[in-house]
Amino acid sequence: MAQQPPVAIICVGMAGSGKTTFMQRINAHLHQQSQQNPSTTTAPPYVLNLDPAVRSVPFDTNIDIRDSVNYKEVMRQYNLGPNGGILTSLNLFATKIDQVMSLLEKRCLPQPEAKPVPSYILLDTPGQIEVFVWSASGSILLSSLASSFPTVIAYVIDTPRTTANTSTFMSNMLYAISILYKTRLPMILVFNKTDVKGEEEAVEWMRDFESFQAALRKEEEEQWSGDGGGGNGQGGGYMGSLLNSMSLVLEEFYNALSVVGVSSMTGDGVAAFFEAVEGKREEFDRDYKPELARRREEAETQKREIRDQDVRRMMGDMSVSSKSKGTGKYAAPVPGTKRSTGRRPRQEEPETVSDVENMESDSEGGEGEGGFGGEAGGLEEPDTEQMEEDTAFEERLKARYEAAMREERESKGGNGKGGGGIGGGGAAASVKYIQQSQGAAGWGKG
Numbered sequence: 402m403a404q405q406p407p408v409a410i411i412c413v414g415m416a417g418s419g420k421t422t423f424m425q426r427i428n429a430h431l432h433q434q435s436q437q438n439p440s441t442t443t444a445p446p447y448v449l450n451l452d453p454a455v456r457s458v459p460f461d462t463n464i465d466i467r468d469s470v471n472y473k474e475v476m477r478q479y480n481l482g483p484n485g486g487i488l489t490s491l492n493l494f495a496t497k498i499d500q501v502m503s504l505l506e507k508r509c510l511p512q513p514e515a516k517p518v519p520s521y522i523l524l525d526t527p528g529q530i531e532v533f534v535w536s537a538s539g540s541i542l543l544s545s546l547a548s549s550f551p552t553v554i555a556y557v558i559d560t561p562r563t564t565a566n567t568s569t570f571m572s573n574m575l576y577a578i579s580i581l582y583k584t585r586l587p588m589i590l591v592f593n594k595t596d597v598k599g600e601e602e603a604v605e606w607m608r609d610f611e612s613f614q615a616a617l618r619k620e621e622e623e624q625w626s627g628d629g630g631g632g633n634g635q636g637g638g639y640m641g642s643l644l645n646s647m648s649l650v651l652e653e654f655y656n657a658l659s660v661v662g663v664s665s666m667t668g669d670g671v672a673a674f675f676e677a678v679e680g681k682r683e684e685f686d687r688d689y690k691p692e693l694a695r696r697r698e699e700a701e702t703q704k705r706e707i708r709d710q711d712v713r714r715m716m717g718d719m720s721v722s723s724k725s726k727g728t729g730k731y732a733a734p735v736p737g738t739k740r741s742t743g744r745r746p747r748q749e750e751p752e753t754v755s756d757v758e759n760m761e762s763d764s765e766g767g768e769g770e771g772g773f774g775g776e777a778g779g780l781e782e783p784d785t786e787q788m789e790e791d792t793a794f795e796e797r798l799k800a801r802y803e804a805a806m807r808e809e810r811e812s813k814g815g816n817g818k819g820g821g822g823i824g825g826g827g828a829a830a831s832v833k834y835i836q837q838s839q840g841a842a843g844w845g846k847g
């Protein structure tokens with residue numbers, strides 16, 4: 402049977418929630434599996450560490466951000482604090498994303514007649530979730546991964562701490578929502594540390610909002626009785642009603658999530674976690690892949706439009722359209738024409754703010770390109786002279802174009818001159834471009 406591409410599991414969670422320990426556990430589980438079944442066609446997982454600030458990683462990694470970026474040095478050089486250092490390190494790492502992706506694709510995508518590939522790619526992320534999830538580099542890393550592999554977010558939660566009270570629980574759930582909506586990737590909630598406190602209470606609060614509201618009421622009563630009846634003005638007030646309403650609103654969100662209880666310490670619940678991952682792989686293929694393709698197509702169209710706009714603006718600046726040929730502000734003065742002898746060129750329509758400023762300064766001082774003398778009042782020469790000037794410019798442009806074409810032909814003919822490197826390629830491309838645009842403007846092929 403043909404192998405499936407591996408699922409990329411990205412472990413995110415608040416600092417201290419147990420991401421690294423969880424990574425260590427699932428990594429050990431997968432290694433054990435591949436050792437126990439040597440006949441299996443899958444290799445051990447491919448592991449990446451994206452936490453530049455971690456001192457030591459308790460598992461072997463295939464790619465480690467610390468190998469390419471020195472976090473301490475980044476902080477020192479850019480004069481940054483810890484979070485800025487992590488963010489900048491991630492940004493620097495993101496500049497190498499094409500190398501990372503080509504390595505991942507080479508090692509992890511099933512190849513015909515090649516050795517087994519891993520079933521899973523595991524990624525550990527920095528504890529400062531926002532630095533990873535809300536940064537440009539985080540988005541680049543996530544979208545690159547998701548474009549090649551089914552990708553799942555494992556949101557690791559410190560169960561004892563989160564279920565200590567309803568407001569901490571709600572805050573954590575809201576954080577999970579923000580990540581879900583930001584990344585738009587399938588998510589599994591991993592209630593970690595179940596050896597200390599089971600996940601049952603949290604799951605009940607998610608599945609049955611009445612039980613969450615009952616817990617909320619109980620907390621409020623306790624607070625009121627603890628305060629000797631005075632209360633602190635928060636428990637029963639807007640906080641209580643906000644949490645109440647939230648529990649109703651979030652029902653829909655909870656239904657979209659898979660929830661598992663795991664103890665990274667004992668290994669309890671790891672098998673259930675991988676079952677959930679397989680479920681999310683199907684969900685990714687069914688729901689997320691088409692959406693990703695649509696977003697990619699949208700981005701491509703946007704990029705094309707921006708490029709076209711830039712080209713149009715550039716052509717406008719160069720004034721190579723048939724209408725304004727030779728009158729642009731970048732056109733060189735021609736010996737023997739009126740312009741070089743002091744006549745002001747015909748005013749163009751401003752296209753940019755700087756054009757307007759240039760025009761204003763031209764008309765104020767008359768110090769533009771030879772524009773001084775008695776014509777500052779805006780006297781216009783007859784059109785025939787303008788036409789002469791246009792023709793001269795056109796001829797110069799044509800001559801330059803033909804010379805460049807000749808040069809290109811010679812370099813192609815292998816006359817020992819070589820291609821001219823980057824500069825030569827650029828000239829050839831410009832010639833081609835000018836040729837096309839002039840052709841479109843009715844200038845013929847030349």
Ligand SMILES: Nc1nc2c(ncn2[C@@H]2O[C@H](COP(=O)(O)OP(=O)(O)OP(=O)(O)O)[C@@H](O)[C@H]2O)c(=O)[nH]1
Pocket residue numbers: 414415416417418419420421422423455527528529593594595596597663664665666667
């Ligand atoms: N009892 C128990 N402790 C755990 C479990 N998982 C992690 N811990 C402990 O929780 C603490 C934090 O674990 P880490 O794995 O370092 O957490 P992290 O999320 O990677 O932390 P950062 O790297 O700071 O983001 C450590 O002391 C772990 O031993 C678990 O399942 N049970």
